[in-house]
Amino acid sequence: MEIRNATDPACDSPSLHWTSTDGWSSVSERLVVEAPLAIEIAYERQGQEVRKVLAVTMRTPGSDEELAIGFLFSEGLIGGLEDVTGGAAAAENSRGEAIATWRVRLARAPGEELQRVSRGLITSSACGLCGRSTLEGLPLGGAGAVPLGEPLTCEAILALPGELRRLQKTFDETGGCHGAALFDAKGPLLLAREDVGRHNAVDKLIGAALLRGIPAAGKILALSGRASFELVQKAAAAGIAAVVAVGAPSSLAVTIAHETGITLIGFTRGNRFNVYAHAARLKT
Secondary structure, three states: OOOOOOOOOOEEEEEEEEEEOOEEEEEEEEOOEEEEEEEEEEEEEEEEEEEEEEEEEEEEOHHHHHHHHHHHHHHHOOOOHHEEEEEEEEEEOOOOOOOOOEEEEOOOOOOOOHHHHHHOOOOOOOOOOOOOOOOOOOOOOOOOOOOOOEEEHHHHHHHHHHHHHHHHHHHHHHHHOOOEEEEOOOOOOOEEEEOOOOHHHHHHHHHHHHHOOOOOOEEEEEOOOOOHHHHHHHHHHOOEEOOOOOOOOOOOHHHHHHHHEEEEEEEEEEEEEEEOEEEEEEEE
């Protein structure tokens, strides 16, 4: 089953199915696709074009431009679309590797932040920061939540996971991908994205907001799973006011939420949730 340069988010796979009543049977299952994407930048320096691969991430195909733009923004390499002059898909990256590539053309040569961001490593679908030996250089400086326009109600918080779940079409097919959604303070859904990697889903969401001119600052990020520290960091970079997760947060996620002013909510299921940071934004 070749998926190296797949374009569809799901694929068919033969499988053996067993039940205690019927025994074994041959079936075809739908699987979420996990395939590599090279995120590459191109810019001019001293009259010469420079191309550089920043990361190769294992993602679900689709919304590759959003993923690349969201990654660059979350990592602090761009401050907005004014720093980008274009982008294009390619079948080969600057290293000569024949894998799907999204090349972002920058308006100017990057500065010192390029050394911090550039990893040159394959990152798994589970970890957006693999290959870093320390937390030094995470783009937290100056990042932080923008206040909500009005307090959050408990009822509005409880409704968010269901609204996100309703739009997870690839999850319906495969049961194998994460979702992320952007809401405003009054609850209406603005955008939603899916990916096999939770960090990719958030990068796609942030990139989509940038490309569509939808401000993420002061909004609510809903997550279909747990709230790890890199997801809260990405939210802080976008100025998101609150993160609402179906699963648990990590200890470092809570620390970053406290430091950046993000209201962090976890275990949002049924009729309950836990608040781990900045509960003052909730309407009691």
